[in-house]
Amino acid sequence: MRGITKRFPGTLANDHIDLTVRRGEIHALLGENGAGKTTLMNILYGLVAPDEGEIVMDGSPVTIGDPADAIARGIGMVHQHFMLVPVLTVAENVMLGAEVMNGPVLLDRGEGARRIRALAEQLGFAIDPGARVEQLSVGQQQRVEIVKALYRRARILVLDEPTAVLTPQETDEIFTVLRRLRDEGTSIVFISHKLDEALRIADRITVIRRGTVMGERAPAATSEQELADLMVGRSVSLRVDRGVAHPGEVVLEVAGLRVKDDRGHETVRGLDLSVRAGQIVGVAGVAGNGQEELVEAIVGLRKPLAGRVTLRGQDCTGEPPRRIRDRGIGYVPADRQRYGLVLAFPLDDNCVLTEYQKPPYARGMIRDDRAIRARADELIAAYDVRTPGADVRAATLSGGNQQKLVVAREFGDDALLILDQPTRGIDVGSTEFIHRRAIAQRDAGTAVLLVSADLDEILELSDRILVIHRGRVVGDFDAASAERERIGLLMARGAA
Ligand SMILES: Nc1ncnc2c1ncn2[C@@H]1O[C@H](COP(=O)(O)OP(=O)(O)OP(=O)(O)O)[C@@H](O)[C@H]1O
Ligand SMILES: [Mg+2]
Known part of the structure; x- marks a missing residue:
């Protein structure tokens, strides 16, 4: 890609970017939130038209007008925000578009499902080809996106944060597959905010900052620290x-909880946990082991089959979400686009989504636009959300900046803060910031329940660590006694 430039209203997303990817190479593309990574890759995939610049493949300039063009040229992409059809099954989603590649052919569902199963097995993914995508958690959807891209056997494979909600073990499996594809001649662009991953998997690394290439490095000749500094500019x-925690009284208590997922499977099967004021309890586990249903049952989005949820000594099992929120809960959901934001609304409305009906944002039926705007400006500044202003639609923010907006809104003076994958897709600088804020909340007396597929994050933040497997707590560790290996094993197998 030569001299690629793309302007959006108020933003120069790509500023004369040059990117060279060789045959049989894994090329990591790094940069902070809003740096322009997804935009550059969307241009390659025909989703966004560049204002300037050209794309050259095998020595000749090409025009990629739309994704069908890109697919026909052998370009595959794992999207940061999944582009799956919710009402279709996993198998249908994976095959969709792939049948176009070879002209009109009959869809061989049996054969497709067999290939998908084989691929999933190779990757160590437990996904059911017959499941409907709308019933899957973000972690599972991430796996479907990866299988979909690999199924097509692309020549150029773009992976936009493929490992954001995967466990370390799953990431290793994917890396094995990526290395094999590379050795067979596939060119791979790999985007991640996990710098250690980039150093491990990449043959070369390009860093961009605010739409400009800052440099190219060989992994052997650089370090996480240098890459981070290069990305952020400080x-x-x-x-x-x-510091040490000073836990107070029990704020959240969950006892004997049993919850079904959308497919009617009981995924939380008799779970107990408690979180005290001034304490961070981390829930570690492979996605799909009941974390999502656990959190949804606590915040009132899902009715439990049995068991009790108690907040500050009061039973709130099965109460509607707003009532539960009003008891003092902040909640960062795992799926920012589905549950965290209204993408079509401007940032200022998104900043008060959970309290727009209360003063100072409303007086009776009257909305106070000035108070709302002031709040939005304050949050945008405090959390460094990169945007031309509070009046743009949330859909135009980069993935990490959308996440920062949700975090900004939910961190506050609540008694309980529930964080589900809080730094998914967030760059190193902002992750540092959010981690500091989480600890500051704890120190101010908030009870924090942290759910994350990122074991490093769990280990770094938690005072107590619970390992969840098949809907039950199978391990309970004090931060001081937590061993990475044992937790990893418990996550994977339920026993160590
Ligand atoms: N459709 C759009 N309309 C307006 N602005 C946009 C649009 N798409 C992207 N932008 C802006 O372009 C800039 C680059 O966004 P991009 O999504 O490429 O960042 P990124 O490097 O992928 O960040 P992240 O790590 O958060 O995913 C951002 O400032 C974003 O707000
Ligand atoms: Mg992006």
Whole structure:
């Protein structure tokens, strides 16, 4: 890609970017939230038209007008925000579009499902080809996106944050597959905010900042620290200091909880946990082991089959979400686009989504636009949300900036803060910031329940770590006694 430039209203997303990817190479593309990574890759995939610049493949300039063009040229992409059809099954989603590649052919569902199963097995993914996508968690959808891209056997494979909600073990499996594809001659562009991953998997690394290429590095000749500093333009501390916790009274208590998922399977099967004021309890587990249903049952989005949820000593099992929220809960959902934001609304409305009906944002039936705008400006500044202003639609923000907006809104003075994958897709600088804020909340007396597929994040933040497997707690560790290996094994197998 040569001299690629793309302007959006108020934003120069790509500023004369040059990117060279060789045959049989894994090329990592790094940059902070809003740097222009997804935009550049969307241009390659024909989703966005560049204002300037050209794309050259095998020595000749090409025009890629739309994704069908890109697919026909052998370009595959795993999208940061999944582009799956919710009402179709996993198998249908994976095959969709792939049948176009070879002209009109009959859809061989049996054969398709067999190939999908084989691929999933190779990757170590437990996905059911017959499941409807709308019934899957983000973690599972991420796996479907990856299988979909690999199913098509692309020559150029773009992976936009493929590992954001995967466990370390799953990431290893994917890396094995990516290395094999590379050795067979596939060119791979790999985007991630996990710098250690980029260093492990990449043959070369390109760093962009605010739409401009900052440099190219060989993994052997650089370090996480150098990459972080290059991305952010200042020195980033990769570790957050955490003083000891001073846990107070029990704020959240979950007892004997049983919950079904959308497919009618009981995924939370008799779960107990408690979180105290001034304490961060981390729930570690492979996605799909009941974390999502657990969190949804606590916040009132899902009715439990049995068991009790108690907040500050009061039973709130099965209450509607707003009532539960009003008891003092902040909640960062795992799926920012589905549950965290209204993408079609401007940022200012999104900043008050959970309290627009209360003063100072409303007086009776009257909305106070000025108060709402002031709140939005304050949050945008405090959390460094990169945007031309509070009046743009949330859909135009980059993935990480959407996430920052949700986090900004939910962190506050609540008694309980529930964080489900809070730094998914967030760059190193902002992750550092959010981790500091989470610890500051704890120190101010908030009870924090942290659910994350990122074991490093769990280990870094939690005072107590629970491992969840098949809907039950199978391990309970004190931060001091937590061993990475044992937790990893418990996550994968339910026993160590
Ligand atoms: N459709 C759009 N309309 C307006 N602005 C946009 C649009 N798409 C992207 N942008 C802006 O372009 C810039 C680059 O966004 P992009 O999504 O490429 O960032 P990114 O590097 O992928 O970030 P992240 O790590 O958060 O995913 C951002 O400032 C974003 O707000
Ligand atoms: Mg992006």
